[in-house]
Amino acid sequence: MFRLTMPKMTKQQGGGGVADMAGQAPRRRADARRNERALLEAAAAVFVTSGVEAPVRDIAARAGVGVGTVYRHFPTRADLVVAVYRHQVEACAEAGATCLASAATPYAALARWIDLFVDLLVTKHGLAAALRSDSAHFDALHSYFLDRLVPVCTQLLDAAAGSGEIGSDLEAYELMRGVGNLCIGADSDPRYDARRLVELLIAGLRRPY
């Protein structure tokens, strides 16, 4: 519980005041910054060829770094995955408003946005599976996706319900999990077209008549 040796305080860093929270990320050693970049690039490259479930050792090797270094920068494999895909998740989240603004009807906007979400999942090998992978590992991944995207989906769902195009009794959480599940294994099986099934699901959402 207690640290045996307290780190020495340097003059810049306060002892725990709120000032710590206000600034940007603290200055880090050059090699630390370099390794984090290398890790992100290596992970992205490995994920493309071997999927997101690639062994940590492979990523470390590719980055020319020891496994310990991986865990220093990313407490868990899931955190690394989140870091790699953060930009794309962010883009997907922001696309929600765009869809709503540019589509003919709220239902069309929802369909369009879900399609973007499916793209995100199907493009990366095993991302969908990892998302739903028995969340012992990959817990952070699951949480991040949901935290960021569920609100967006809720907004689209509400709009479509408000326009009377769909029923209003489905939570965004359920829809996103359903779509995510449908995308599992969509790569690596030409006989299975996840996008088609997602379309059916969205079609089933439409208010009858």
Place this chain on the structure above:
Amino acid sequence: MFRLTMPKMTKQQGGGGVADMAGQAPRRRADARRNERALLEAAAAVFVTSGVEAPVRDIAARAGVGVGTVYRHFPTRADLVVAVYRHQVEACAEAGATCLASAATPYAALARWIDLFVDLLVTKHGLAAALRSDSAHFDALHSYFLDRLVPVCTQLLDAAAGSGEIGSDLEAYELMRGVGNLCIGADSDPRYDARRLVELLIAGLRRPY
């Protein structure tokens, strides 16, 4: 490639003639039969509490047997899972004809049968996940389910297409994989109601007009 010592032939067993194929399972030692039963029972019990991904060692321990014995009876964990659920899969397959005979329309029969299938998956912890679990392990499980159930589903799908209730451009394989995927994680998450989403999917299947 070659066995160093050939097993002795006993008088009942021919040297490789077709007679081997004709008869029932060959007589096995009493302890072997006993252990197989114990393993099936232990596995069933452990699956209920820990899910189908429970460690082989746990099952072996529960059966009072060494791990080697597990693998002597079931070449792979997936084979054990298949053995445990074979009866229920069989029942589900046979229910296909019943549904078709007793439901008001072929589409209703399809919906009813899919519901039975969902029951099968959701009831057993992690069965759906295992079915789609990165088929390195669990390959046999995946194959068995598909081999046995896809033909049944095809029949129901064809009937519903024939009656004009649904479009005819969806393969049974895709539908079953979609439904299976939707059921992943349905246990262990009260916020996610797989049955609801499957209903939406089936609803989306209905011919629009």
Place this chain on the structure above:
DNA sequence: AACCATACGGAACGATGTTCCGATTGACAA
């Protein structure tokens, strides 16, 4: 009773995620 193929048990192997800790080094003070 003797024999031996069948079957058993669990140590051992290879892969994985994660933790630990002694060695290294970048950045700052003198």
Place this chain on the structure above:
DNA sequence: TTGTCAATCGGAACATCGTTCCGTATGGTT
């Protein structure tokens, strides 16, 4: 420039899997 030391690194080590191996025990037959 040099000394210092906390931050950082590297990879051995640990725990947990599925699976294989092989020496030992045993059931059934002769």
